Amino acid sequence: MVARTYARQAASATRTRIFTPSERGELSTIIIHPRNPTPPKSSTQPQTPLGKSLKADQKITVSDALTEFDKMLQLQPRPPMASFNTLLGTVAKAKRYQDLILMINRMPEVNLLPDYIGMNILLNCYCELKRVGLGFSVMGGILKRGYNPNIVTFTALIKGLCMEDKIGDALGLLKKIIRMGFHPNVKTWGTLVNGLCRTGNAEVALRLHEEMKNGNVGLDLRFNPSLIYYSSLIDGLCKEGLVEKGKELFLEMEGRGISADVVAYGALIHGLCRMGEWEQAKELFIQMIDRGIRPNVVTFNILMDSLCKEGKTDEASGMLELMIRRGEKPDSITFNTLIDGYCLEGRIDDAKELFVSMAAKGHERDVASYNVLINGYCKCRKLKEAMSLFREMLCKGYKPTVITFNILLTGLFQEGKVEDVRELYSQMKDHDLTPDSATYSILLDGFCKNDCLVEAIELFETLEKSGYKLNSLNCNCLLDGLCKAGKLDLASELFERFPEMGVAPTNFTYSIMINGFCKDRQLEKANNMFVEMENKGCAPDVATFNTLMRGFCDNNDAPKVVELLQKMADRNFLPDSFTATIVVDLLSKDKSYSKYLKLIPKFPDMA
């Protein structure tokens, strides 16, 4: 009740603005309201569950669970299996999957086998670790032991398949189990929707949602979406730029009587911020407070990150003070976001200062703090500082990640230090790190751009032979390198092999080829590529148009440029600054070209 009153005051007085520094003072007096008093934590530890069945609502820490599990394994008579399962569940919820596997492996040593619940926990653990194959073997074990997989088992497997980008398999499995008579529940649908959204298939998720709403899935189930289900979908839609759809879903959800929480608001606010819709984001933020929903550290992190991306790091920094005054504890993400903001503004000294002071203020740094600052040094071409920071993190016992290496490799390539790249790359295995697809893209791109085309080709071939599944970005890097080196024959050869490599050419792939052919004065082939991509259902975007028009412009084919401009206008494409440059070039080439001026189409929203 008290919170609501404060919230209403906050909302009515904050109607103005939230995000600029001048308004910060005003805001701080408005939004800061006392935390709801929380009763001091009871100092009594939870009763140990020895011998007794654990209560579900009993909160125990992971380390307690681990020691308790050890004790229980030795106990005679044996505690009920449900107690073991609770401890396994605690460790699984904390995402301590390696510990979980160790726990389960120790059970047979005392002649105890996990029951089907324990096996479901293990199966889910493998799925979380992106080892869906092992997940399926656990299901084999479930069957072998005479248990039956249930909808929980299948939901975990669907998640596992989605995590490995096997959306088709996930949908296939779902269809299969429905045919077998299993009933997907709201968690199954939520998992699928989330999996679809995470793999860039939010539109598929939305279509699925519409069909479910209309009862077209051929199930006799009542479609009963939850807050979490809607949050996943809203977030997924927003992440793909479909913020309008996100807003619709938000309203639809509330229309069903499901009230948004801090998470649902966060997802939508983030989406609006990303689109630069600050007014609407602000409105939602106020609405949220108005309804008594307290913004948490994540909400603040979203707002601060958005401010940083807009180049308003000082304002983001003001938000940090605001959240501290509100009693909301910033976390390492808060600080890393700010440090990155300073780096983005080129204020590397401010970044370093915050990096130093966060530790002094008792906020622990993590690997990401180092990654952000190392990246900042690389971006302002201070490789020496970046490398010394890297050495510092190693000395202090921080374990570098693949991202650390990717940042440094990018920085080294940018400075043309190919020898250092080779050295650093070879160090990755010493740190037990496996290069990821981004690493390979960096290497392929870097070798190409540093006159080591042969090395790029060799790496590509090694990867192919090793069974590593190259993605379209990897292929595009080499493709671009081949084109830029004038090896159009080799590029074409690689392009033709995309299908057999199981790689779908993207818009970017076609642009690379079009650009390559244009620069090689093979305008007809460039144009054929353009036609081919349209036929293949890969819609050209403004960048593709620009690439082809630049080619025709450089080859003094004004009519063709005008034709393409017309095509753009017909499709309601907005020209960008590159388009403008092409038009200017076209008109300035020759007096006679000015006759094309009147032929240049009117674009929507253009003066």
Next chain:
DNA sequence: ATAGGGTTAG
């Protein structure tokens, strides 16, 4: 007793 959601670094 088991399964699903939103934030940061390339």
